[in-house]
Amino acid sequence: MSEILLDAQNLTKHYGSVEALRGASFQARAGEVTALIGDNGAGKSTLVKCLSGAEQPSSGKILLDGKEVHVDSPTRARRLGIETVYQDLAVAPELDPAANLFLGREIHRKGILGKLGMLDKAEMRRQAIDEFKRLGVTLQSTDVPIGSLSGGQRQSVAVARSVVWASKVVFMDEPTAALGVVQRERVLDVIKKVRDKGIAVVLISHNMPEVLSVADRIEVLRLGTRVARFTGHDTKLEDLVAAMTGALVQEEAA
């Protein structure tokens, strides 16, 4: 069993009088895909936002590598090695794949020109191609704007962008929601490759067969709290559905 990398304990989050999280706990392990599932309104998105710095929990603790961390902004999360792939594509469609991969992290030229802000496009392109090859992302061309690629390739680049920079945890919020069958397989392959790098992958998905096929562990949220945990491959679909709907409760709310 691999070590627990990200450990969220008893997180709560209020929006006015609405309680989105009521003492939710969550764990993700290095080198494993942990699926986070739950019905609409169970608090999945809120939990991910709290863990990726987009929102602050009202109370509770987040431990990364055993040390308590305060993820007070997405930038801070990135610095801690936590990246997020968003459900709606967060790529810039008019830029090419290499530019998207390095967006916000551009490599400057050496010397005075670099100080003036000049970019080393050749180096970024070279590194981007290396990363794409390593992750098995195939592209028609690296010179074309990303918008002219297919949906699956675009999403693969978006996934690649997060995982290239993540050293600890990657959150993927419905990364395959808008994709066709073949494209979905391609993104799932990338997810497996990332996991094999020793990164903790957190997959948020509504697609139960997909969850069962890639997840090593599954954590179920219901009404803002974790109600059940399963280890991936021996889990049955019926158990997941039962946990999501409240028919099965393993854990009591804290």
Next chain:
Amino acid sequence: MTVSTPTKKDPGIQDTPDAGFGKVPLGKRLIGANTFWIALVLVAMIAVFSALAPDSFPTLFNFQQMLIEASVLLILSVGMTFVIITSGIDLSVGSVLIFAGMVAGKTMEGLSGGDATHAGWGVIIVGLAVAVVAGTIWGLINGFLIAVADVPPLIVTLGTMGAALGAALLLNGGSNVHTVPTVLNQRLGYGTSFVVVPNLVLIAVVITLIGAWLLHTTKFGRYTFAVGSNAEGARRAGIGVTAHLLKVYTLTGFLAGIAGFLSLAYFNSTTVSGHTSDNLNAIAATVLGGTSLFGGVGSVLGTVIGVFIPAVLKKGFNIAHVQDFWQMIVVGAVLIAAVWFDQRRRKRRNSR
């Protein structure tokens, strides 16, 4: 650079995973680029007018005049290119130009006791500084209202377009500044360097080259494209979108300030009524040059060509004794066609 072997196969199908990482051959990229076709249109127009009027169109004097007359608009359009790539718009550049010229003119008159005709370079340099600062301040106001207060650029710059013009007219009781230092007019407005290159053109070329460098090779340029392409995505990637938009509008105001001073040097007067459609001309030139009104796409080279298409048409019609009102009709039609092509391109892409 990775070498790729160009194949005759369908580019959508790859044999190996590596096949996709080659560079698209230069020739193919050229044909795919909007700029290439627009440049071709410009060259064709020059060829046609040269054939129609071989004695009067392809002359050194004619080209010098065309370049001088386009210089001020080119500087405005370089700024406009940055703004439109962020998917914004700046309607205020013409009024800011007038305002900058007006405060520079008034300052130079004030420093020379009411008549600046015989003022020297010290006064001129102060005038230039005042024009640039005035333009930059209007740019900052635009940028603040658009980026920080989140008011749509169309409305903000429509507002500052009126405000800057009104302020300029207030400064001199509604009339033009007529006394401009003679040395300024002779050296900067009409002088030439390297025997044949008008100084005004030289300045416009330098500014355009710096603009192209900034847009196409630096992080500032990369962020300009990213913000226009997907502002929310750029924000998530850790780019300071608000600060960047503020900088882009400030840059445009700064360039409008320089343009205002150059216009003062060239026309020897503030020529308020001559600049009221500069904003639309700059937008038209930028869009003609292939910069997309939806943001994320554009080039400085395209804008240069976009500035010269109307200029060549106008000169050409004049020389060929066609009423130059036709130029307005042709430019209008070409402009609409350019945006129509851009729309189609985007629709095709989004349907994938």
